[in-house]
Amino acid sequence: MHADGDRRSSRRSTRSVTLAEVAAHAGVSPQTVSRAIRQPDVVSAETLERVQESIRSTGYVPNLAASNLASNRSRTIAVLIPAVSASVFAETVQGLETVLAPHGYHLFIGTTEYSLQQEEEMLRAFLGRRPDGVVLVGTEHTPGAQALLNAARVPVVESWELTQHPVDSVVGFSNYAAMSALIEHVHALGYRFPILAGQFSGGDVRALRRRAAFEDGMRRLFPGVPVRILDAGSAGVSMDAGRDLFRQARADLPQADVVMFSSDVFAAGAVLEAMRAGVAVPGEIGVTGFGGFDVGQHLVPTLTTMLVPSRRIGEEAGRVLLERIESGNRPAAAAIVDVGHTLVAGESTAQQ
Amino acid sequence: MHADGDRRSSRRSTRSVTLAEVAAHAGVSPQTVSRAIRQPDVVSAETLERVQESIRSTGYVPNLAASNLASNRSRTIAVLIPAVSASVFAETVQGLETVLAPHGYHLFIGTTEYSLQQEEEMLRAFLGRRPDGVVLVGTEHTPGAQALLNAARVPVVESWELTQHPVDSVVGFSNYAAMSALIEHVHALGYRFPILAGQFSGGDVRALRRRAAFEDGMRRLFPGVPVRILDAGSAGVSMDAGRDLFRQARADLPQADVVMFSSDVFAAGAVLEAMRAGVAVPGEIGVTGFGGFDVGQHLVPTLTTMLVPSRRIGEEAGRVLLERIESGNRPAAAAIVDVGHTLVAGESTAQQ
DNA sequence: TTGTATGCGTTATCAC
DNA sequence: GTGATAACGCATACAA
Numbered sequence: 144m145h146a147d148g149d150r151r152s153s154r155r156s157t158r159s160v161t162l163a164e165v166a167a168h169a170g171v172s173p174q175t176v177s178r179a180i181r182q183p184d185v186v187s188a189e190t191l192e193r194v195q196e197s198i199r200s201t202g203y204v205p206n207l208a209a210s211n212l213a214s215n216r217s218r219t220i221a222v223l224i225p226a227v228s229a230s231v232f233a234e235t236v237q238g239l240e241t242v243l244a245p246h247g248y249h250l251f252i253g254t255t256e257y258s259l260q261q262e263e264e265m266l267r268a269f270l271g272r273r274p275d276g277v278v279l280v281g282t283e284h285t286p287g288a289q290a291l292l293n294a295a296r297v298p299v300v301e302s303w304e305l306t307q308h309p310v311d312s313v314v315g316f317s318n319y320a321a322m323s324a325l326i327e328h329v330h331a332l333g334y335r336f337p338i339l340a341g342q343f344s345g346g347d348v349r350a351l352r353r354r355a356a357f358e359d360g361m362r363r364l365f366p367g368v369p370v371r372i373l374d375a376g377s378a379g380v381s382m383d384a385g386r387d388l389f390r391q392a393r394a395d396l397p398q399a400d401v402v403m404f405s406s407d408v409f410a411a412g413a414v415l416e417a418m419r420a421g422v423a424v425p426g427e428i429g430v431t432g433f434g435g436f437d438v439g440q441h442l443v444p445t446l447t448t449m450l451v452p453s454r455r456i457g458e459e460a461g462r463v464l465l466e467r468i469e470s471g472n473r474p475a476a477a478a479i480v481d482v483g484h485t486l487v488a489g490e491s492t493a494q495q
Numbered sequence: 496m497h498a499d500g501d502r503r504s505s506r507r508s509t510r511s512v513t514l515a516e517v518a519a520h521a522g523v524s525p526q527t528v529s530r531a532i533r534q535p536d537v538v539s540a541e542t543l544e545r546v547q548e549s550i551r552s553t554g555y556v557p558n559l560a561a562s563n564l565a566s567n568r569s570r571t572i573a574v575l576i577p578a579v580s581a582s583v584f585a586e587t588v589q590g591l592e593t594v595l596a597p598h599g600y601h602l603f604i605g606t607t608e609y610s611l612q613q614e615e616e617m618l619r620a621f622l623g624r625r626p627d628g629v630v631l632v633g634t635e636h637t638p639g640a641q642a643l644l645n646a647a648r649v650p651v652v653e654s655w656e657l658t659q660h661p662v663d664s665v666v667g668f669s670n671y672a673a674m675s676a677l678i679e680h681v682h683a684l685g686y687r688f689p690i691l692a693g694q695f696s697g698g699d700v701r702a703l704r705r706r707a708a709f710e711d712g713m714r715r716l717f718p719g720v721p722v723r724i725l726d727a728g729s730a731g732v733s734m735d736a737g738r739d740l741f742r743q744a745r746a747d748l749p750q751a752d753v754v755m756f757s758s759d760v761f762a763a764g765a766v767l768e769a770m771r772a773g774v775a776v777p778g779e780i781g782v783t784g785f786g787g788f789d790v791g792q793h794l795v796p797t798l799t800t801m802l803v804p805s806r807r808i809g810e811e812a813g814r815v816l817l818e819r820i821e822s823g824n825r826p827a828a829a830a831i832v833d834v835g836h837t838l839v840a841g842e843s844t845a846q847q
Numbered sequence: 848t849t850g851t852a853t854g855c856g857t858t859a860t861c862a863c
Numbered sequence: 864g865t866g867a868t869a870a871c872g873c874a875t876a877c878a879a
Binding site: 848849850851852853854855856857858859860861862863 | 865868869872876
């Protein structure tokens with residue numbers, strides 16, 4: 144036993160104000176200060192006033208690491224996305240933040256750069272923070288990541304895809320169904336030789352799903368037509384790459400009458416390249432995108448695309464997490480939320 | 496005193512593996528496990544091997560909240576930006592992440608929605624996490640926020656602006672100088688009646704700096720020419736708003752021969768609206784943007800703009816933080832880093 | 848309504 | 864090279 148109240152300088156490194164100091168200042172016990180903060184209505188009015196005054200004058204900021212340790216709740220959500228600078232995921236993060244911040248949850252953001260291996264590593268590091276929830280992009284993970292998630296006993300929301308067997312819950316849409324709907328639209332317009340262009344070797348699993356839908360759609364709707372796919376490699380999703388893909392399509396596959404891009408970013412680059420090169424879209428060749436980005440709807444011609452509710456994915460994921468957390472994470476609450484997708488019939492394709 | 500090693504169920508809520516359990520499994524003391532993780536070279540080879548094996552087989556994930564509490568280091572950086580979905584700040588976050596993640600620092604992201612009041616509130620909440628560093632956007636903060644920052648005794652990097660008197664360090668560029676350079680370029684091209692269009696009532700302090708530079712530039716370079724500014728209100732920065740601003744400019748200020756937008760997003764919307772409306776840019780009217788976004792350089796015509804190194808701001812901020820943290824945050828290390836800006840003379844303006 | 852005792856999982860200190 | 868012990872700052876259970 145030792146005398147308390149004084150500062151033994153042995154370990155003390157921060158000079159930040161502690162709850163105990165506020166208590167001393169207010170002439171009450173630490174417990175009362177804690178209560179005054181977290182359940183103000185349980186404390187008498189005078190005491191509350193005195194404590195609040197002490198908090199103000201001492202400049203007390205509660206140490207959430209200590210709170211976390213003691214209460215085993217971190218009020219933290221770990222979010223792993225392929226890249227922050229990819230605007231679609233930024234929208235999702237914004238959606239999460241909008242829903243979670245008002246409830247006192249803060250977001251840890253990490254980027255995987257489309258690598259499942261890196262996802263596992265970041266996950267391991269993030270789980271050390273004992274988050275109250277985890278949000279991932281995609282439904283594919285390394286066995287190691289799966290094991291970590293299962294062991295963590297924390298609500299997990301996978302996103303941007305759908306599966307009947309999520310780790311826990313999932314909020315997204317079917318990339319396969321969305322791309323299928325798009326190629327059906329192209330077929331209905333009377334196009335005869337669609338090709339797919341995009342980036343399929345950078346680790347983006349969802350792009351691969353869309354490619355599979357294109358391939359299956361070709362065989363189903365365009366029997367006899369060769370299935371042609373242009374791959375930008377792993378150069379990154381940029382308008383520059385879209386421009387290059389479009390040039391390549393014109394040069395190597397002149398028979399194609401519509402180029403379906405795996406992202407609006409590529410498609411926008413293509414439409415602008417077409418304009419610069421004097422190629423009429425949709426007159427000479429049709430173009431479709433994927434994503435429903437702002438820029439596509441302002442282009443001349445506007446883009447035919449598949450609109451994906453990026454922000455809503457974040458909002459729904461946030462709601463699912465809150466529900467799971469509040470409910471004490473009982474298994475029954477697991478959810479599969481399909482946010483759907485919307486075909487946008489723009490001017491970059493036309494009835495043939 | 497009590498017997499250790501067994502689990503008293505009274506408080507225990509997590510069933511996650513603890514360091515002590517790993518120690519028991521390996522037949523060593525907890526301290527040795529801790530060392531094996533953090534200073535592997537201090538532990539004997541056999542012990543190290545045994546501990547690592549125990550970590551693997553138990554699935555141990557260190558609790559960083561406890562580590563934080565004991566070591567008084569959180570390996571956490573608090574980042575407050577106006578909005579995640581604004582791509583420029585997402586780039587900055589990406590830059591921060593790139594530099595900091597390899598050093599084991601994780602990012603807490605919060606959004607202020609361009610409100611200084613909200614910045615203060617989020618800051619208060621974030622400081623409770625005891626971050627090892629703080630990154631803010633802008634050099635203007637509420638007195639309350641200033642007080643919090645000073646009391647926190649943590650490296651702080653302000654960004655996206657410059658000042659001679661930062662709270663601590665600052666990484667950015669002069670919005671005033673950048674806009675001044677742009678209007679000088681417009682003047683050199685022979686334009687006679689520039690107007691400014693953008694959003695100046697949404698709380699974006701940096702946009703106000705640019706507006707001030709425009710106003711001063713007008714008086715200096717275009718004496719006698721009325722200073723006209725179109726404000727989009729607080730509707731948000733979107734291509735839609737850019738389109739509307741352009742229409743308004745054509746309708747209300749037909750004498751203007753160049754519209755200077757406060758963001759490339761507005762300018763891109765304007766250029767595309769001009770195309771749709773059959774207005775020749777730069778033939779009938781010139782357009783400039785601000786930011787140097789990807790889309791602007793692919794438009795037809797390409798955008799005359801001021802390129803801002805968003806990502807580099809994040810990278811430099813990360814480096815400054817690392818340096819400050821490693822050096823024990825001694826005041827001498829404070830830095831003022833000017834990342835500069837680059838004029839991009841595009842096709843949307845022409846010699847008159 | 849308020850106070851006391853104790854544990855949360857880790858690291859720092861110091862002894863061996 | 865390894866271990867025992869005492870913090871770190873707060874929240875929970877229980878007592879008063």
